[in-house]
Amino acid sequence: xxxxxxxxxxxxxxxxxxxxxxxxxxxxxxxxxxxxxxxxxxxxxxxxxxxxxxxxxxxxxxxxxxxxxxxxxxxxxxxxxxxxxxxxxxxxxxxxxxxxxxxxxxxxxxxxxxxxxxxxxxxxxxxxxxxxxxxxxxxx
Amino acid sequence: xxxxxxxxxxxxxxxxxxxxxxxxxxxxxxxxxxxxxxxxxxxxxxxxxxxxxxxxxxxxxxxxxxxxxxxxxxxxxxxxxxxxxxxxxxxxxxxxxxxxxxxxxxxxxxxxxxxxxxxxxxxxxxxxxxxxxxxxxxxxxxxxxxxxxxxxxxxxxxxxxxxxxxxxxxxxxxxxxxxxxxxxxxxxxxxxxxxxxxxxxxxxxxxxxxxxxxxxxxxxxxxxxxxxxxxxxxx
Numbered sequence: 519x520x521x522x523x524x525x526x527x528x529x530x531x532x533x534x535x536x537x538x539x540x541x542x543x544x545x546x547x548x549x550x551x552x553x554x555x556x557x558x559x560x561x562x563x564x565x566x567x568x569x570x571x572x573x574x575x576x577x578x579x580x581x582x583x584x585x586x587x588x589x590x591x592x593x594x595x596x597x598x599x600x601x602x603x604x605x606x607x608x609x610x611x612x613x614x615x616x617x618x619x620x621x622x623x624x625x626x627x628x629x630x631x632x633x634x635x636x637x638x639x640x641x642x643x644x645x646x647x648x649x650x651x652x653x654x655x656x657x658x
Numbered sequence: 659x660x661x662x663x664x665x666x667x668x669x670x671x672x673x674x675x676x677x678x679x680x681x682x683x684x685x686x687x688x689x690x691x692x693x694x695x696x697x698x699x700x701x702x703x704x705x706x707x708x709x710x711x712x713x714x715x716x717x718x719x720x721x722x723x724x725x726x727x728x729x730x731x732x733x734x735x736x737x738x739x740x741x742x743x744x745x746x747x748x749x750x751x752x753x754x755x756x757x758x759x760x761x762x763x764x765x766x767x768x769x770x771x772x773x774x775x776x777x778x779x780x781x782x783x784x785x786x787x788x789x790x791x792x793x794x795x796x797x798x799x800x801x802x803x804x805x806x807x808x809x810x811x812x813x814x815x816x817x818x819x820x821x822x823x824x825x826x827x828x829x830x831x832x833x834x835x836x837x838x839x840x841x842x843x844x845x846x847x848x849x850x851x852x853x854x855x856x857x858x859x860x861x862x863x864x865x866x867x868x869x870x871x872x873x874x875x876x877x878x879x880x881x882x883x884x885x886x887x888x889x890x891x892x893x
Contacts, residue, residue, distance in 0.1 A: 543850040554692040554709040554786065554816065559852075572852030574812060579855065613715070633820040634716050637692060637709035 539570055541655045545648055546572040553644055555636030557615070560629040561622070561652060562586060569626065569656075577631065586619045586629040594621070607645070609638070620645055623653045666690065666741045667773060670733070673744045674762035677701060684748035690741035692786065692816075694732055697750075702759025703729060710735030710785060710816050711826045718823030729760055730768040731825040735816070737769050738776070738785060738830075772827045780838025785815040785830040789845040790837075798841045805832055811845040 546559045550572065558573040566587030571579035589608055597605040610617040616636050620628040628649060630641065670688065674696070677686050681701035688694050694708030707713060711732040717724065776782050783790075791811035792798075798806040808818045819829040836842040 539854045543852060543854075546852060547848070547850055555820070557812075557817065568855040570852060570854050572850065574810065579853070633817070635709045635712060635816075635820055640709075 542570045553640050555632040557633055558631040563626050582629055586627055590619050590627050620649050622649050667737045669741045670737050671766055678762040684746050685750035687747050688736050688741050688744045692739050694736040703765055704759050706732035708732040708735040712820050716823050731827050733765055733769045734772040734827045779831055779834030781834050785826050789814055790842045791845040793843045796841050802836055809842050812851055
């Protein structure tokens with residue numbers, strides 16, 4: 519695997535450390551291998567700019583990241599207005615699959631697309647520690 | 659039957675036989691990868707779901723006994739994976755019976771036949787582990803063309819089954835045959851198929867604005883004067 523350790527994305531500008539893209543790639547691959555039904559994954563900055571993606575040719579990571587950022591923004595406002603605490607995730611249930619968006623701290627987000635057989639319970643179980651690990655990779 | 663399947667099949671056999679003997683009306687939850695849930699009414703199986711097998715809503719085929727086929731496919735998906743343990747959940751909603759109920763003995767027979775068919779294929783694979791890629795060598799037969807088109811190197815046999823709306827068992831058996839015919843190959847594991855967005859287009863600084871196009875210099879527009887036009891054709 520090519521080694522990716524470049525400058526940080528714009529949302530972390532000013533901090534001179536580098537992001538370990540290899541570690542992010544391992545997280546994405548592991549999720550797809552562990553949870554049946556996960557088809558595509560994207561990690562993006564909270565403003566909707568993709569950082570790393572593992573998607574099929576038919577999925578545009580730019581579009582998905584922008585949509586997920588908007589989705590998360592609205593959900594976050596709903597969480598604040600209803601005073602139900604901090605937003606963790608949103609899940610869009612569709613006839614042919616799911617789109618789950620996870621907040622990665624306040625700086626980034628994780629999008630998971632799954633087919634209709636996606637094991638949602640397993641996904642929930644696996645993503646909780648995974649989002650913690652992504653936080654520590656993005657902001658060590 | 660291969661030993662890897664044997665353990666899960668034994669657990670499934672034990673669980674189904676026990677539930678039948680107890681004549682339960684509850685859900686049997688088989689915990690594993692992918693695992694699944696089998697619903698019972700009076701000791702007979704009335705539904706089965708597994709993340710490893712497409713459900714009724716996803717299956718495109720219009721078989722005579724689609725419900726029975728979906729139940730057998732889900733049970734196969736559970737048996738071909740791993741099962742760590744099982745629990746009987748009698749708090750789950752009791753589903754309305756869509757079929758009369760399949761006796762567990764018959765269902766186990768169907769699963770055993772499916773497992774044996776896969777094991778007898780030229781190149782048996784797990785529906786969940788190996789990711790498949792079309793080799794481009796050899797023309798796939800008509801019935802295999804759809805599978806070859808979806809073998810992008812990212813999908814397992816289970817993923818292809820969901821994508822094309824067929825049962826996971828027939829797709830896995832077809833995949834095993836295609837691997838034997840060198841139409842498909844197993845994509846190398848632990849390769850990241852994704853993309854790092856080092857500098858997204860949206861984050862690039864704007865380049866200098868393009869120069870405005872300059873119109874070719876021309877003299878002032880001609881002024882129209884009354885009576886200056888040439889006479890029109892006679893009416």
